[in-house]
Amino acid sequence: MSDTETIDMIHEDALPGHESRMRDKPDWEPRYPGSGRLQGKVALITGADSGIGREGADVAILYLCEHDDAAETKRIVEAEGRRALTVAGDVGDKAFCERAVAETVKALGRLDVLVNNAGEQHPDKDIRDVTEEQLKRTFQTNFFGYFFMVQAARPHLKAGAAIVNCTSVTMYQGSSELLDYSSTKGAITAFTRSLSENLVGDGIRVNAVAPGPIWTPLNPFGGSTPEKMETFGENTPMGRPGQPNEVAPSFLFLACEDSSYMSGQVLHPNGGTIVNG
Known part of the structure; x- marks a missing residue:
């Protein structure tokens, strides 16, 4: 599915969320000029329209x-003199993953880096409130999507290629309100x-990054309860949420x-939380 097609997705909340609608915009701009460390390479990033992608x-x-x-991210990439391709679809659909990789290789000529970053979360205080549909949907996006993307990308990845998966501090600490989400992150690790x-x-x-609480659209658009959002990130040793430009490096x-x-x-940009993993 191309970026000109419309996808009708219905969620129980506003996920995955729009960065353009956030009052307090995340800090995404890199703190240092680019160094050309990925010069000439092609990266495919899922969940890359905003946040840490x-x-x-x-x-x-x-x-x-x-x-x-996605259009804004494309503009930013192109402003840096890079080529950018936007592809809309559901990574939980194996056929879409195969199609997205094919479009990437056709448009950009190769594939050197795969970053599995797409994810969704739905807070529930009682395990009995996690519906079968929600459990399957969370695993479909957060874990099956990673698996499908690797399967689709594998024929194009040569020696020197890299895969980076996004797990979470919740995999190491646990999370009382994110039972299904934290379980997917354990599977990813x-x-x-x-x-x-x-x-x-x-x-x-193949490596991974396990972010702590990061200020992206995921949490304010339904990934956390309103009560949690009032103190989001304050339970870290640094006492605040992280920003995308503190995770992207x-x-x-x-x-x-x-x-x-x-x-x-696994790298742990999580505000100082020690997880020993």
Whole structure:
């Protein structure tokens, strides 16, 4: 599905959320000029319309239905002299993942970096409130989507390629109100470590980033309860939520050759929370 087509998605809340509608905009601009560490490479990033998805070389931007945010991200990438492709669709659909990879390779010529970043979360205080539909949907997006994307990308990834998955501090700490979400993040961490063992012999590195509370559209548009949003991020040692430009360097580091001796690892930009993982 191309970015000119409309996707009608119905959620029990406003997810995945529009950055353009946020009153307090996230800080996404890089703090330092680009260094060309991904020069000549092509990155495909899921959930890349806003939040922590903005970083890379020539970029294929996969997103669900936030056309305004995706168009702005495309403009920003192109303003840096990079090529950008926007592709709208549901990563929980295996056929879409295959089509998105095919469009990326056709338009941008290759694929060197896959960043699995798309995710959704729905807070519930009582496990009995988590419906079967919600449980399946959360795993479909957060875990199956990662698996499908790797399957689709694998034929195009050569030695020197990198895969970076987005897990979460909730995988290590747990989360009383995000039972299904934190479970998907546990699956992603196990997937990262296992996939690393599977691909490292072919020269393909697989790592992950486990952000803490980050100020993106995910939480204010229904990913957290209103009560949680009043003190969002204040329970970290730093006493505040992180910003996208405090997380993106972790993804960049794992995507480029600076991390050439790392695979199967997880970085933790989480405001100082010690998780020993």
